[in-house]
Amino acid sequence: MSSQGISPTRRRIQLRFDFTSLQGVLTWTFIIIAVSVVGVIYFIFSFWNSALQENRNLYQVTQRILKESDQLLDQVKRTQQNLTTYILLNEQQYVNDNRKIWLVGIPATKDSLYHFISQTNNSDAKVVYISLGKQLAELQQTEEQAIIAFESVRDKDLLRKLLKIDIITTVKNIEKSIADLNHLERKRVEKIEEGFAAQRSNFLYLIILIGFVLILITYGIGLFLGVNILNGNITIRNFLEQISRGHLPDDLDRRQDEFAGIARASNQVKASLIAIQNYAVAVSRGNFDTNLIHYEPGSEMGEILLDMGRNLQAVYDEDRQQGWSIQGLAKFADIIRRSSDSIEHLCRQVIIDLTKHLESIQGGFFVLNEDDSAKPYLALIASYAYGREKFIQKQVDLEEGLVGRAFQEKEIILLDDVPASYLQIGTALGYASPNYLLILPLLFEGRTIGIIELASFKKYEPFEIDFLQKLSETLASAIISVITSQKNRALLDEAQKMTDMLKNQERELKSNALELLEAQEEIEKRYKTAQKEQQKLNTILNNITEGIVVTNEKGEIVLYNYTAEQIFAYKESEILQQRITQLIPTYNLRATVELSSLHQENMKVLKTQEVFEAIDKYKYRFPVYVNLTELIIEDERLYCCMIKKM
Numbered sequence: 001m002s003s004q005g006i007s008p009t010r011r012r013i014q015l016r017f018d019f020t021s022l023q024g025v026l027t028w029t030f031i032i033i034a035v036s037v038v039g040v041i042y043f044i045f046s047f048w049n050s051a052l053q054e055n056r057n058l059y060q061v062t063q064r065i066l067k068e069s070d071q072l073l074d075q076v077k078r079t080q081q082n083l084t085t086y087i088l089l090n091e092q093q094y095v096n097d098n099r100k101i102w103l104v105g106i107p108a109t110k111d112s113l114y115h116f117i118s119q120t121n122n123s124d125a126k127v128v129y130i131s132l133g134k135q136l137a138e139l140q141q142t143e144e145q146a147i148i149a150f151e152s153v154r155d156k157d158l159l160r161k162l163l164k165i166d167i168i169t170t171v172k173n174i175e176k177s178i179a180d181l182n183h184l185e186r187k188r189v190e191k192i193e194e195g196f197a198a199q200r201s202n203f204l205y206l207i208i209l210i211g212f213v214l215i216l217i218t219y220g221i222g223l224f225l226g227v228n229i230l231n232g233n234i235t236i237r238n239f240l241e242q243i244s245r246g247h248l249p250d251d252l253d254r255r256q257d258e259f260a261g262i263a264r265a266s267n268q269v270k271a272s273l274i275a276i277q278n279y280a281v282a283v284s285r286g287n288f289d290t291n292l293i294h295y296e297p298g299s300e301m302g303e304i305l306l307d308m309g310r311n312l313q314a315v316y317d318e319d320r321q322q323g324w325s326i327q328g329l330a331k332f333a334d335i336i337r338r339s340s341d342s343i344e345h346l347c348r349q350v351i352i353d354l355t356k357h358l359e360s361i362q363g364g365f366f367v368l369n370e371d372d373s374a375k376p377y378l379a380l381i382a383s384y385a386y387g388r389e390k391f392i393q394k395q396v397d398l399e400e401g402l403v404g405r406a407f408q409e410k411e412i413i414l415l416d417d418v419p420a421s422y423l424q425i426g427t428a429l430g431y432a433s434p435n436y437l438l439i440l441p442l443l444f445e446g447r448t449i450g451i452i453e454l455a456s457f458k459k460y461e462p463f464e465i466d467f468l469q470k471l472s473e474t475l476a477s478a479i480i481s482v483i484t485s486q487k488n489r490a491l492l493d494e495a496q497k498m499t500d501m502l503k504n505q506e507r508e509l510k511s512n513a514l515e516l517l518e519a520q521e522e523i524e525k526r527y528k529t530a531q532k533e534q535q536k537l538n539t540i541l542n543n544i545t546e547g548i549v550v551t552n553e554k555g556e557i558v559l560y561n562y563t564a565e566q567i568f569a570y571k572e573s574e575i576l577q578q579r580i581t582q583l584i585p586t587y588n589l590r591a592t593v594e595l596s597s598l599h600q601e602n603m604k605v606l607k608t609q610e611v612f613e614a615i616d617k618y619k620y621r622f623p624v625y626v627n628l629t630e631l632i633i634e635d636e637r638l639y640c641c642m643i644k645k646m
Helices: 008-013 022-089 092-120 123-153 156-230 232-244 260-284 300-338 343-357 401-409 420-426 462-511 514-543 562-568
Strands: 362-369 377-385 388-390 395-397 413-416 436-444 447-456 547-551 557-560 603-605 610-615 621-633 636-645
Touching: 022 092, 022 123, 022 156, 092 123, 123 156, 232 260, 300 343, 300 462, 343 362, 343 377, 343 447, 343 462, 377 401, 395 401, 401 413, 401 436, 401 447, 436 462, 447 462, 514 562, 547 562, 562 636
Parallel strands: none
Antiparallel strands: 362 377, 362 447, 377 388, 377 395, 413 436, 436 447, 547 557, 547 636, 603 621, 610 621, 621 636
């Protein structure tokens, strides 16, 4: 070990606060002892103050109990004195004062007394307090009897007995209970004082014990630190042994003692291996191009790490490509969802985003057109080139060029290093000169319904082609859906026009129907007659004692009489066109329609006297009888439910 470092004289005056030298260990030992002593003093002071405070609190509680008990006894004697004065002077004021004491003074004093007794956790005092409460209630009752005997009965013997025997006896019992309570509290105070004296004696032994334990702990800490310093050479030896076995332990801490030079040399030995470890960390973070530091060819660990890096690079690229594909499919699914209003809008949005997504320079979207009477062709619906949308009109025969070939063969066409002249002849994207061309057929149930053509300066990777194949299925389905939707809208528009035309014809016919005026008047007369008949029918229905509810085959209510309003609390305007299950939740019209043997013209009687649970407007549930009749009126099937409360 070299002699670099600080001179002996300077070391004697340097104050060190580390655990690596003997001086540092001694300094920290002194600090620990000082802090421990201060902590013990603080603990002793806190503990003693806590004990004094607790003793003071208990003494204050005892004094309050004695005070409250004396006040209670004084109130009891005042009631006795007021009663005696009232009997002698017959003045109502003393009775009022007495009742005020019983209603306000004594209860308040009792509550306060109980509050302080409960703080002592003295079960004997609580027993005395319960007995005292009973005695106070007995005294109050006796005084009330004495007042009644004096005011109403005028029974002198009873009054004398109550005043000289019962009341005096009860007051003496109360005095005895209060005396017992005071005795218990004074006795408890004596025990507290005795315990406090014993606690002071024990406290001295506790201080001695804590001091002894503190000395042992301090000695142990100093011994532990000293052993660590003396065992420094063992740590360095173990470090070198782990490196010799191929392990990479943590660096040795910088030392300031005699082992400092050995520690620095050991860390330098490990420096070359740290570079390999750093390479592994870089690979784990996705950086596969990190150069090894201090790496020598032929190193077994280095070669293993390089192989691992190459394998992880492949896995990482595969995961990235799958993520790119999944995000792309989700993106275009959202585009299809938002652009399904027209085929032009859908194709335009798809080709713009697809060209950008694949970093292509040109793109075209062809859709099969079979609407014309002539032979079908591929129509260029949308195109995109060099960052700008191109609005052009173009048609391609089904057997023309590469687009027609892809349509017929139903397979992707991929051309590399396409000459400019060939691209101009064989494609439909204009006169650009890209190097790579991709033509993607869109297949739906084995039938080609569209073509996407893309051109790029860069080569299309296999994962990009796989992405396009997956996307083609979704696009083909979306195109069919949009085209079908457009055709349906066109048919609806045509139907609407036909309806408008028929309405116009109807208006013309009505304008020429003056000769039918007489027939119309006859119809009006019959209508009025029918209204009268309807009014009669409504009157009859509303006077029937059973509720009538008529529904159609869907279970919707079409007729609802007054009795039904009384049963269910719904007005006719509130319940019409509602389901009958709103009134009878368990009612199943289809399950109930089981024909019986009774048949009449235009009427079939179904299940009779069936019991169901009904519910009214206010959610009240009750049982009802239901008779069901099937009616056929002008080819309309109706069901009449006659409902009666049980």
